Amino acid sequence: MCVHLHTLMTLCLTFTQGGCMYSSNHWGELNDSQLQPTIQKLMKGYNRYLRPNFNGDPVEIGMSLDIASIDAISEINMDYTATIFLRQRWRDSRLVFPGNESVSVDGRLVSLLWIPDTFIPDSKRSFLHDVTVENRLIRIFSNGTVLYALRITATIACNMDLTKYPMDRQVCTLQLESWGYNLQDVVFYWTRGNDSVKGLDILRLAQYSVESYYTSVSRAVYETGQYPKLVLHFALRRNVLFFILETYVPSILLVVLSWVSFWISQSSVPARTCIGVTTVLTMTTLMMGARTSLPNANCFIKAIDVYLGICFTFIFGALVEYACAHFYTMQHQTVEDLHRELLRELNESNGNGSMPFISSRQSNHPVEIGSTAEEITEQSANSDTRNNAGSKEKASRQGCGLSSVKNASRRAAAVFTVENPHNIDRHSRTAFPAAFLFVNILYWCYYLFL
Structure with a gap:
C-alpha cells in the first residue's frame, strides 16, 4: 500500500508538469484496474464550476472549528479578532476511487476542485495565512469525501451591550454562510454538534473568560433567496478585578x-x-x-x-x-x-x-x-409687645394674604x-x-x- 501511495504522489507531481512518467517498477504485475486512480484520471471530465450532484439533491457540507486564539476584543469598535481553523467536509461522487485509503494533496491543487463558497458575513477584515505557503489542506477519501481545511484570521463584529460595564456579559457569534448557493444547492451542518468547536475551553483572555458556548443551525434570508447558515454562540464574562x-x-x-x-x-x-x-x-x-x-x-x-x-x-x-x-x-x-x-x-x-x-x-x-x-429683659419684652401689636395692626390693614405669606416665611426661616x-x-x-x-x-x- 505504501508503494501505491508513493505512486499516487508521483503522479500528482507529474500532472502539474503536464506529463505522466512512470517506471515499470511502479506498474509491476498490477493492471490498471487494480491501481488507485491518478489525479489525471480523477480530473478527466471533471468540471470544477459545477457542484456535486448538479441538478440533484443539495450537497451536505459538514463543518467544524478550532479556535486558535482570540487576540483582541474592542469595545470601541464593537468587534473581536480571532484566528480559526475551518474544516469543511462534503462528498463528491466524481472523486470516488477504489480502496480504503485517503490521499492528501498539495493545497495549491484546490483550484482544480469544486469547493464551497463559505464566507463570514460579520467579518470586517480577514485574511488567509500564507507562511510559508497558503495554509490549506485538501484530503480526498476513497468514497469521494473531500476534507478542506484552512487557517483564517478575521475581525468579526460583535454587538455589545455595555449597560453593566465592567460587570457585563457579552454574547458574540461566529456565523458561516454560503455566498451564492442557496438551500436548494447546499446544506450546512455541524459535524458533531457542540463538540464541533474546539479550543474555547482552554482560551486565556486578558479581560474576559469564556463562560459558555453552543452551536446552532439556521438560515439566512435575503432578497435573492434563502441560504444555509451555521452560528457559533459564545458568552464572555468580563473580569471585574482589574477595574476594581x-x-x-x-x-x-x-x-x-x-x-x-x-x-x-x-x-x-x-x-x-x-x-x-x-x-x-x-x-x-x-x-x-x-x-x-x-x-x-x-x-x-x-x-x-x-x-x-x-x-x-x-x-x-x-x-x-x-x-x-x-x-x-x-x-x-x-x-x-x-x-x-x-x-x-x-x-x-x-x-x-x-x-x-x-x-x-x-x-x-x-x-x-x-x-x-x-x-433690660422687661424693656425688651415691652418693646416686642409693642412691635408685635403694631405688626398685627399693620397686617390687618394689608389683608390676610400678606400675613399668611409672612408667617410661612418665618416658619421656613426657622427650619x-x-x-x-x-x-x-x-x-x-x-x-x-x-x-x-x-x-x-x-x-x-x-x-x-x-
Whole structure:
C-alpha cells in the first residue's frame, strides 16, 4: 500500500508538469484496474464550476472549528479578532476511487476542485495565512469525501451591550454562510454538534473568560433567496478585578478623603477648601480616564458611569457641607458678637450709673440699658409687645394674604436656622459614611445579581 501511495504522489507531481512518467517498477504485475486512480484520471471530465450532484439533491457540507486564539476584543469598535481553523467536509461522487485509503494533496491543487463558497458575513477584515505557503489542506477519501481545511484570521463584529460595564456579559457569534448557493444547492451542518468547536475551553483572555458556548443551525434570508447558515454562540464574562483595582478602589478612597474635612476645624478655611477642591478635580480626572477605552458616543449609561457619578456627588456634597457649615458659623458668630457688645455696655452702664441708648442690629428701635439685666429683659419684652401689636395692626390693614405669606416665611426661616453650627460636622461624620454604604449595597446588588 505504501508503494501505491508513493505512486499516487508521483503522479500528482507529474500532472502539474503536464506529463505522466512512470517506471515499470511502479506498474509491476498490477493492471490498471487494480491501481488507485491518478489525479489525471480523477480530473478527466471533471468540471470544477459545477457542484456535486448538479441538478440533484443539495450537497451536505459538514463543518467544524478550532479556535486558535482570540487576540483582541474592542469595545470601541464593537468587534473581536480571532484566528480559526475551518474544516469543511462534503462528498463528491466524481472523486470516488477504489480502496480504503485517503490521499492528501498539495493545497495549491484546490483550484482544480469544486469547493464551497463559505464566507463570514460579520467579518470586517480577514485574511488567509500564507507562511510559508497558503495554509490549506485538501484530503480526498476513497468514497469521494473531500476534507478542506484552512487557517483564517478575521475581525468579526460583535454587538455589545455595555449597560453593566465592567460587570457585563457579552454574547458574540461566529456565523458561516454560503455566498451564492442557496438551500436548494447546499446544506450546512455541524459535524458533531457542540463538540464541533474546539479550543474555547482552554482560551486565556486578558479581560474576559469564556463562560459558555453552543452551536446552532439556521438560515439566512435575503432578497435573492434563502441560504444555509451555521452560528457559533459564545458568552464572555468580563473580569471585574482589574477595574476594581483601577477605578473603584481609587474612587472610594477619594470619597473617604473628602470626609477628612469633617474632623478639621471650621476656622481652617484653606485646609478644608483645599481638600474639597482637590478631591473634586481628582475625581473629574478619574471619570475622564475611565471613558478613554469606551465608545465616545453611547446611547446608554454604563455601570461604571453610575458609580463614578455617585462618588462625585458625595465628594461635591462634602464641599457643599463645609460651605453651609461655614456660613452658619459666621452667622452664629455675628449674633454672639452682638450679645458680647450688649453685655459689655451693660457692665459699663452699671459702673458709672448712666443709662445710654444702644442701637441693636436686629431691631430698628433703640434699647435703653439700665442697671440690671431684669430691666433690660422687661424693656425688651415691652418693646416686642409693642412691635408685635403694631405688626398685627399693620397686617390687618394689608389683608390676610400678606400675613399668611409672612408667617410661612418665618416658619421656613426657622427650619433652616441652626443653633449650633458645629453639629453639622458632627452629624456629617455619621450621615455621609452611612449613606455611602447604603448606596454601595444597592449598587452592587443591582448590577451583580439583577
